[in-house]
Every structure is written in structure tokens, then in C-alpha cells.
Amino acid sequence: xxxxxxxxxxxxxxxxxxxxxxxxxxxxxxxxxxxxxxxxxxxxxxxxxxxxxxxxxxxxxxxxxxxxxxxxxxxxxxxxxxxxxxxxxxxxxxxxxxxxxxxxxxxxxxxxxxxxxxxxxxxxxxxxxxxxxxxxxxxxxxxxxxxxxxxxxxxxxxxxxxxxxxxxxxxxxxxxxxxxxxxxxxxxxxxxxxxxxxxxxxxxxxxxxxxxxxxxxxxxxxxxxxxxxxxxxxxxxxxxxxxxxxxxxxxxxxxxxxxxxxxxxxxxxxxxxxxxxxxxxxxxxxxxxxxxxxxxxxxxxxxxxxxxxxxxxxxxxxxxxxxxxxxxxxxxxxxxxxxxxxxxxxxxxxxxxxxxxxxxxxxxxxxxxxxxxxxxxxxxxxxxxxxxxxx
Amino acid sequence: xxxxxxxxxxxxxxxxxxxxxxxxxxxxxxxxxxxxxxxxxxxxxxxxxxxxxxxxxxxxxxxxxxxxxxxxxxxxxxxxxxxxxxxxxxxxxxxxxxxxxxxxxxxxxxxxxxxxxxxxxxxxxxxxxxxxxxxxxxxxxxxxxxxxxxxxxxxxxxxxxxxxxxxxxxxxxxxxxxxxxxxxxxxxxxxxxxxxxxxxxxxxxxxxxxxxxxxxxxxxxxxxxxx
Numbered sequence: 001x002x003x004x005x006x007x008x009x010x011x012x013x014x015x016x017x018x019x020x021x022x023x024x025x026x027x028x029x030x031x032x033x034x035x036x037x038x039x040x041x042x043x044x045x046x047x048x049x050x051x052x053x054x055x056x057x058x059x060x061x062x063x064x065x066x067x068x069x070x071x072x073x074x075x076x077x078x079x080x081x082x083x084x085x086x087x088x089x090x091x092x093x094x095x096x097x098x099x100x101x102x103x104x105x106x107x108x109x110x111x112x113x114x115x116x117x118x119x120x121x122x123x124x125x126x127x128x129x130x131x132x133x134x135x136x137x138x139x140x141x142x143x144x145x146x147x148x149x150x151x152x153x154x155x156x157x158x159x160x161x162x163x164x165x166x167x168x169x170x171x172x173x174x175x176x177x178x179x180x181x182x183x184x185x186x187x188x189x190x191x192x193x194x195x196x197x198x199x200x201x202x203x204x205x206x207x208x209x210x211x212x213x214x215x216x217x218x219x220x221x222x223x224x225x226x227x228x229x230x231x232x233x234x235x236x237x238x239x240x241x242x243x244x245x246x247x248x249x250x251x252x253x254x255x256x257x258x259x260x261x262x263x264x265x266x267x268x269x270x271x272x273x274x275x276x277x278x279x280x281x282x283x284x285x286x287x288x289x290x291x292x293x294x295x296x297x298x299x300x301x302x303x304x305x306x307x308x309x310x311x312x313x314x315x316x317x318x319x320x321x322x323x324x325x326x327x328x329x330x331x332x333x334x335x336x337x338x339x340x341x342x343x344x345x346x347x348x349x350x351x352x353x354x355x356x357x358x359x360x361x362x363x364x365x366x367x368x369x370x371x372x373x374x375x376x377x378x379x380x381x382x383x384x385x386x387x388x389x390x391x
Numbered sequence: 392x393x394x395x396x397x398x399x400x401x402x403x404x405x406x407x408x409x410x411x412x413x414x415x416x417x418x419x420x421x422x423x424x425x426x427x428x429x430x431x432x433x434x435x436x437x438x439x440x441x442x443x444x445x446x447x448x449x450x451x452x453x454x455x456x457x458x459x460x461x462x463x464x465x466x467x468x469x470x471x472x473x474x475x476x477x478x479x480x481x482x483x484x485x486x487x488x489x490x491x492x493x494x495x496x497x498x499x500x501x502x503x504x505x506x507x508x509x510x511x512x513x514x515x516x517x518x519x520x521x522x523x524x525x526x527x528x529x530x531x532x533x534x535x536x537x538x539x540x541x542x543x544x545x546x547x548x549x550x551x552x553x554x555x556x557x558x559x560x561x562x563x564x565x566x567x568x569x570x571x572x573x574x575x576x577x578x579x580x581x582x583x584x585x586x587x588x589x590x591x592x593x594x595x596x597x598x599x600x601x602x603x604x605x606x607x608x609x610x611x612x613x614x615x616x617x618x
Contacts, residue, residue, distance in 0.1 A: 001489035305462025305490035385435040
């Protein structure tokens with residue numbers, strides 16, 4: 001019976017209920033967009049954290065010597081320097097060592113592969129996997145222990161050189177004294193969208209042999225696990241242990257993004273608060289109007305025996321219906337709104353998140369119920385004897 | 392009994408109605424008839440004085456208890472019919488049952504009540520699609536739905552033509568024959584005469600209290616007692 005009363009009274013006052021629903025949509029969509037953006041960007045930033053994964057980059061210090069004849073400067077020459085691979089275990093001697101997840105050394109060089117000059121990097125694949133877990137690999141990672149002469153090929157290289165999984169290739173390197181040649185088998189294709197796409201990755205030892213750089217690495221990525229850990233202190237401590245390297249944290253880049261997010265969030269929080277307040281006012285106004293319009297009907301219901309509780313539950317049920325409809329529609333509007341924010345502020349698409357629907361529904365139903373408290377009180381104070389008299 | 396601070400709608404009214412009696416309440420507009428009926432019907436409360444119904448001092452009940460007492464014992468019929476405009480005849484009657492029982496549809500009971508008032512053929516019509524007489528018959532069915540002991544009718548034929556008026560009065564007559572107590576407000580002397588006796592109100596006071604009609608034989612004396 002309650003359902004009949006509700007459905008008939010609502011369908012008779014469609015436009016009024018629609019106004020209340022629109023009011024809820026306003027608040028719900030802004031709220032939903034805020035939550036979606038915030039969740040997605042936080043996820044992205046988290047991903048970026050892991051992508052920069054190496055929160056610290058170690059490079060050898062270089063001394064540059066300026067070259068001049070007389071007064072004329074010819075620029076400077078820098079001697080290519082390397083980090084000793086055997087020094088890397090020292091990193092684990094620092095105080096914050098337990099927070100270090102992975103240490104990934106790289107040895108860069110330019111090799112000649114199938115008559116093309118390609119950056120061929122020697123790496124420790126198991127460490128690489130830890131510090132760069134987001135790498136998109138078609139095929140398999142190279143197993144450091146078993147796959148002798150295995151290689152990962154960047155997608156651009158694989159397309160340019162027509163190298164597929166399982167194919168073999170040779171890499172040549174012209175040293176000053178002699179030419180070294182190594183042959184490799186493609187184990188996987190790597191696609192990161194970044195500079196990795198233009199490189200070939202082999203085992204560190206293979207590269208060291210090819211380039212004749214035993215025990216040498218060019219740079220080291222150090223990945224630290226931290227939420228609030230002193231990444232700069234870790235970098236300093238690494239510099240103290242291996243004095244000839246410079247350790248730089250990439251925290252600042254991520255921080256900048258978090259700051260933008262924080263600003264967008266606080267702005268949207270204010271907008272959301274205002275939008276939800278406007279929603280509540282909208283619902284309250286339409287509900288109050290509806291109570292006034294229906295006061296005779298409420299009087300009749302009371303006269304024939306409706307308790308205040310029953311009258312209140314009719315109005316609160318209507319509020320829940322308004323909240324649910326406004327919330328669901330608001331969620332879909334939020335998806336569009338979030339896309340817009342994602343595109344214009346963060347340059348990244350924001351995917352719809354069904355969990356957000358739940359939050360939006362809770363908020364919109366809550367707002368609708370809260371906004372009904374006053375109108376329901378008015379309905380309860382209607383005296384049938386007064387509204388049914390005369391006319 | 393003050394109706395509000397400014398107007399004294401009823402003053403020093405002292406009446407007693409027996410179970411099964413039909414009492415007509417007459418008086419000029421503004422004489423306090425409706426206020427009297429509303430107080431008896433638990434829709435209104437007097438500022439002072441007391442009302443006993445079925446041995447219960449209803450002037451001591453809290454609003455929630457008044458509501459419960461009203462829906463269990465009173466059936467209202469108004470001059471303006473007062474049906475819920477968007478509900479069908481059937482649903483308007485079901486509404487009264489719903490408020491009494493809290494859940495369920497009670498469609499069958501409502502249908503029977505409507506058949507009883509000869510409205511079985513108009514179950515699915517909304518009030519706007521019914522004539523005045525038909526609307527009032529639906530209202531009577533609604534008043535009967537919960538089988539109340541007391542029927543309170545406030546000028547039930549005031550908006551009806553003669554033919555429809557008599558239909559309603561016949562229904563009330565048969566209810567009275569079944570033992571319902573009826574209090575009926577009317578302007579028409581002819582209708583007033585249908586009751587066992589008439590209470591006349593003048594400016595909120597009872598002008599000519601008539602003696603209990605001798606035709607009423609009631610052993611439950613004192614059961615309904617409005618002071």
C-alpha cells in the first residue's frame with residue numbers, strides 16, 4: 001500500500017520531484033567527480049611513484065676540464081666515468097637499508113645491431129623487475145640465471161629491426177683496440193611508452209663483455225619503499241658510502257603533482273560542499289512546498305488514522321527515491337565531469353569507478369533525508385481539524 | 392472548551408450519548424458543531440473539560456494514543472468527502488485499513504466495503520471521475536472499512552442533491568440499525584429528525600437538551616459519555 005501511495009503521489013507531482021532530483025544530481029555529480037578524480041590521480045601518482053620506482057638515481061660524479069688555447073675556450077671535455085659494480089653492496093650498509101626495495105644497475109652503450117646504432121643496456125633483470133614493475137612485456141622477462149644471451153627489445157627497436165620473440169641477432173661494438181661481437185635471443189618485447197622503447201636490454205655481464213667494461217655500470221636506480229620516509233636522507237647516506245656518486249631523489253617531481261592534486265581537491269571540496277548544500281536546499285524547498293500543497297491530503301490521512309510515523313515514513317521514502325535517482329544519474333554525470341577535469345587538469349583520462357557509485361548513493365540519499373527533516377516536521381504538525389475545516 | 396485563545400467555540404457543553412444512539416447536532420454556522428464533533432472524534436482537544444468514550448478518558452490520551460483510538464473506534468464522513476485525489480476508490484478505502492494494520496493491501500475487505508455502498512462497479516476510478524454522491528459513498532465505505540463503533544458525519548449530504556442525499560442517509564440508517572453509534576451534523580430539520588434526538592448548539596452552548604429518546608434501549612449506559 002505504501003508503494004502505491006508513493007508511486008501515485010510521485011507520478012502526480014512529476015515535475016516537482018524532478019526538480020528535487022535535479023538538485024540532488026548537482027551535488028552528487030560534483031561529489032562523484034571529486035572522488036573519481038581524486039582516486040584516479042592518487043592511483044596514477046602511486047603508479048608514478050612506482051614508475052619512478054627508483055626514487056633515487058645514482059650517477060657517477062664527473063669532473064669537467066675546460067679546454068682552451070690561449071684566451072679561446074673550446075668548451076669542456078668530460079671523461080666518461082662509471083660506478084664500480086662491486087661497490088653496490090655498500091648501499092645496503094646504510095641506516096635506511098631495510099627500506100630499500102631494489103637496486104638496478106644499468107650499463108649503457110651504443111652497439112651496432114643489424115647495421116643500426118642502438119642503445120644496448122646491460123641490466124640486472126631481477127632487480128629491473130622490482131624497480132619497474134609496470135613495464136609492459138610481451139613474451140618473458142629474461143631470467144638472469146638461466147637465459148644466457150637473452151634480451152628484451154624495445155618495441156620501437158623491434159619494429160625497426162624486424163625482431164620478434166625468439167629471433168636471434170648480433171651486436172657489434174668497436175673498441176679502440178678490437179671489435180667484439182655477441183649474439184642474443186629475443187625473449188620479450190618491452191613497451192613502456194618511454195625511452196625504453198628505443199633500447200635493447202641484455203644481462204649486465206653480457207653488456208660488460210661487449211663493451212669491455214667489466215665491473216662497470218653507468219647509473220643505478222635505487223627503489224625505496226616509503227610513504228613518509230626521508231628519501232633525501234637515504235640519498236645522502238648513499239653518497240656518503242660511495243663517495244664518487246651523486247644520488248638524486250625524484251621525489252620532487254611526484255610532490256609537484258601531489259600538490260596540484262591537493263589544490264584541485266581542496267577547490268573541489270569547497271565546490272562539493274556548496275553543491276551539496278544547494279542540493280539540500282533544493283530538496284528542502286521542493287519538499288516543503290509539497291507538504292504545503294498536500295496538507296489537506298495529510299490531514300485526511302491523519303483523520304482516518306495515519307500516525308505521524310506513517311506520514312513521516314511516506315516523506316522519507318520519497319526522499320530516498322529522490323536520493324537514489326539523483327545519485328545514480330549524478331554518478332553518470334560525474335563520469336563526464338571527471339573526464340573533463342582529467343583532460344583539462346591532469347592530462348590523463350579518468351576511468352569510471354563503480355565503487356564511487358556507492359559513495360555517491362550514500363551521500364545523495366543522506367542529503368535528501370537530511371533535507372527532508374524540516375518538511376517532515378511541518379507535515380507532522382499539520383492538524384487535521386484545521387486543514388479539513390470548511391473550504 | 393476553548394478552541395483557541397481568542398475564540399471560545401464551545402462553552403459549558405455537557406452531553407451524554409448512549410451506545411447505538413443516533414444523535415443529530417444542529418445549529419447555526421459557527422455555533423461549534425464541528426468543533427464538538429472533532430473533539431469527540433479525537434481530531435481536536437479541548438482546553439479544559441473532559442471527554443469519556445467507551446469508559447476511556449480520551450482527554451488524557453497523548454496524540455499517538457488519540458490517533459490509535461480514533462482509527463479503531465471512529466469513522467469520519469465529511470461534507471467535502473475528503474478523498475485522497477490521486478488514489479482510486481478502492482485505494483482510498485484500502486488506505487484506512489493500511490493505517491489500522493500497518494501493512495498489507497486488504498484489497499478484498501476494501502472491495503466488500505465498496506460493494507456494500509453500491510460502488511462495486513467504480514473501484515478503479517479516482518475521485519475526480521466520480522460524482523459527488525459516488526465520492527461520498529466511497530467516503531462512507533472508507534469510514535466503515537475498519538468497522539468503527541462510532542460514525543461521525545459532518546454534514547455528509549451538504550454537497551449532494553436530494554437523490555444522493557437519501558442514498559447516504561439510507562446507508563447511515565442501515566449502519567444505525569446494525570448498532571453503530573451515529574453523530575451527525577446537519578442544517579436540515581428533516582435529516583435532524585432521523586436521529587433519536589437532536590442537540591442544538593447556540594454560540595457554543597447547548598440550547599435545548601432533549602431527553603434521551605425512549606426508543607433507545609441500551610444496557611451499556613455510560614459507555615459513551617461526552618461531557
